[in-house]
Amino acid sequence: MNSDQRYLNLYFQVHQPRRLQKFQFFDVGSGQRYFDDDLNRDIVCQVAKDCYLPANTLLLNLIARHPDIRVTFSISGTALEQFALYAPEVLLSFRQLADTGAVEFLGETYYHSLAYFKSQEEFIHQVGLHKQLLRDVIGFDPTFFRHTELIYSDAIGKLVSELGFSGMYVEGAPAFLQGRTPNGLYTHPEASFALIPRNHRMSDDIAFRYADEAWAEWPLTGKKFASWIDRLPAHEKLVCLALDYETFGEHQKHSSGIFTFLQEFILALQRSGRFMFATPSALCDLMPAGPVVQCVGASSWADQARDLSAWLGNDMQRDAFETLYRFQDLVMEKDDMALTKDYRHLQTSDHFYYMSTKGGPDGGVHQYFSPYRSPYEAFMNYMNVLADLEFRLRGKRRGLWPSIEKSAVAVAAEPR
Amino acid sequence: MGGLMFGWEFPSHISGGLGTACLCLATALKDQRVELLFVVPQARGDESIPLINASVVVVDASQNTARVTEERWNPAVKITAVPAEIKPYSIGENTVCFPDAHFIVAGSGDLLPQMMERAAYRKISSRMHFTGLLKAEQMRQVLSVTQVYVMPSVSDPFGITPLDAVQAGVPVIGDIDALPDAIINLFRHNVLTNASRGNSKRETKSLIWKRAATSINQLYHELGSTLS
Known part of the structure; x- marks a missing residue:
């Protein structure tokens, strides 16, 4: 264990929900399906083409040339399921990434849900379902966890640790950090359970500010971004950048240069050698256990409030x-x-x-x-x-109303 | 004799309200060979259309409770408003009596979002169904499964929707003070429901537009002969 060594963790979130179709009052009891399969297929195929496939290829090429590069993914069950249905080539390319041995996949709830807050049993079941699916379609057995939208509290951490995971991601929000740096490893108050805070300022520089021409740092190049990380104080040992994977090619379009940015930034850091790329499980072995942090209320990575x-x-x-x-x-x-x-x-x-x-x-x-x-x-x-x-x-026993016969006319939803 | 009729749309394209009344009355008058010219405003944006409000408004409130407020869409337009006290219905508590009671909120309007928020605040969204704007056929479908039609609005320019309900044999409640009790009673006593259905239906027989047209036709002829 080299105590001067500094680490960089890149974690990308992959998620696609099953969007609902237009379901009107007159559809209640009609037997109509809930999910808009056409819309979901269109979106999944489009994002596969714009983001998942080209970004995976980019990472595969980088890893082939520089085997010390490490990347982390969390893919929701609803996304995996839709890849299998609509874009199996995406699953194949994630399997290729898994085969490099340079990529770690995280556990999460299959349905990208908030089940924890209503039923621990349901939450545990969904985590199990996801684990099974990840094993089946990617061939990876997850040991590190990411809860829906990085929602975290001490109680959540305790339960996840009891499920056998060695640690989980948390939002580097003030509620969690309470004045501490986001650039470090932390420990749960009751369990030997690692907590990796996301550096939200730097992550959001890419996710939200990258294409903002009004931003003082625009245009942001990979080299410039890598230099910011290089200049962080030497005692800050771990930088975690966590983003929606769809940032690359979907939220930020290809024409914005986001793929060049990603490649440049990874290569620049790799060449400087000051940071070692690491997956979360490796970090737990490489780094000494961090200070204990208590977090009673739930924090998340969403919105400015970073709560629920x-x-x-x-x-x-x-x-x-x-x-x-x-x-x-x-x-x-x-x-x-x-x-x-x-x-x-x-x-x-x-x-x-x-x-x-x-x-x-x-x-x-x-x-x-x-x-x-x-x-x-x-x-x-x-x-x-x-x-x-x-x-x-x-059923009909205590039904809502004697099924209104399926109306051929659609309700105009516009106000008068 | 020829007639001039004023309205803001013709033919009506939504169920209920003054538009429907105008259409039905105009059609009935035409059947009685009254030559009718229907006048609709042609809005160019800047002109104001003076409207004659023929209805008699009885306001049971002292003059000093009246307030001049700004019109919602145009602060330059001042309207005199009399504050009305509306008793809360506490629907949330009453549904406990009938956990399977469902409220269908039919129609649309600019207060719909607030109504949805209100229902959610009361935690009764699963029992309040917001349908959006309904076409005539859909309205008929909804009424066919409805036990009671509730009209809680404090005013309506031309309350045609309760007549639609009555025509479909659905009892109508409009008295806001008696609202929760009346709904509960109707749910509790199906006999009453059936009885009110019969009574209401009989009433509608006299409400057909033909009669209305005849009265109007007659009235105009009387007025005409008095004036000439």
């Missing part, structure tokens, strides 16, 4: 969330595979993210990801789906 407010910040989000989990026991009792699968896809955090009524820059980001024109439309649509789910659960 992106998904559970308003009454609509909370009521939809509560309604969803009121069905938990009923769904499990039914033991119907298709129903359970639908129910779990409805748990994906994105559905609640679309219902956010936040304004300002946060609101802009929510709107960017949302397939709806407004949070109210998202809420109305989601609640109609839940009404249908209740219809399926209760």
Whole structure:
């Protein structure tokens, strides 16, 4: 163990939700499917072409030339499942990355859900499902964890550690760091469990500010960015950059030069030799255990608040969330595979993210990801789906209403 | 005799309201061979259209409670408003009596988002269904599965929707003070529901537009002969 050694961890999040199709009041009880397969296929194929495939190729080439490069991925189960359905070549290229031995894949909830807050049993089950899927389609057995949107608290960390993971990622938010540097390794107060904070300022320089021409640092080149990392104080031993993988080619288009940036930045750091690329599991072996940090409230990597407010910040989000989990026991009792699968896809955090009524820059980001024109439309649509789910659960015995015959006319959603 | 009729749309393209009333009345008058010219405003943006409000408004409030407020979309327009006290219905508590009661909020409007937020705040979104704007056929479908039509609005320029409900045999409640009790009673006593259905239906028979057109036609003729 070299105590002067400094480490860089690059972690990319890959996620695609199963977006809902337009589900109107008159569709309740009609047997219509919940998910817009056409839209989901179109999006997955487009992002595969713009981001996943070219970015994977870039990383594969870099690793082939420089075997000391290390990269970390977390791929949600809903994304893996859709790759298998719509873009199997993406799975193949992730398998190639796994085969290099230079890439670590993380555990997470299969459905990219907030299940932890409602049912630990459901949370544990989804983590297990994800582990199984990752083993099956990528051939990787995860030992390090990433919770949905980097949501973390001491209690979450404890549970994840009990599931056998050696550590997890946390947002380098003030709530967690309490004045400490994000550039270091930390330890859970009760367990021998590593916590890697994401350097959100530097990560967001790439994710959000890269293409902002009004930003004083624009244009940001890979070399310039690498020099910022090089200049960090020598006692800061670990820098973790964590981003949506879709940043490369999707959020930031190819024409913005983002791929050149990625390659330049990785090569510049690799050449300078001051930082060693490391995966999280390797970090736990290479670095001494960090100081203990307590974090009672939940932090996350979303919005300026970096808490749960992106998904559970308003009454609509909370009521939809509560309604969803009121069905938990009923769904499990039914033991119907298709129903359970639908129910779990409805748990994906994105559905609640679309219902956010936040304004300002946060609101802009929510709107960017949302397939709806407004949070109210998202809420109305989601609640109609839940009404249908209740219809399926209760059957005709205690049905909502004698099934309104399927209307041939679509409801005009526009206000008068 | 010829007639002039004023309205803001013709033919009506949404269910309910003054538009429907104008269309039905105009059609009935035409059947009675009244030559009708329907006048709709042609909005160019800047001109103001003076409107004659023929309805008698009885405001049971003292003059000093009246307030001049700004019109919602145009602060330059001042309107006199009388504050009305609306008793909260506490729907949230009452649904406990009938956990399977569902409220269908049909239609659209600029307060729809607030209504959705209000329902969510009360944690009853799973029992409140917001349909958006409904076409006539969809309205009929909704009414066909409805036990009670609730009209909680404090005012309506031309309340045609309760008539739609009555026509479909659905009892209508409009008295906001009696609202929760009346709904609960209707849910509790299906007998009452059936009874109110019968009564209401009989009432609608006299509400057909033909009669309205005849009365109007008659009234205009009487007025005409008095004036000449």
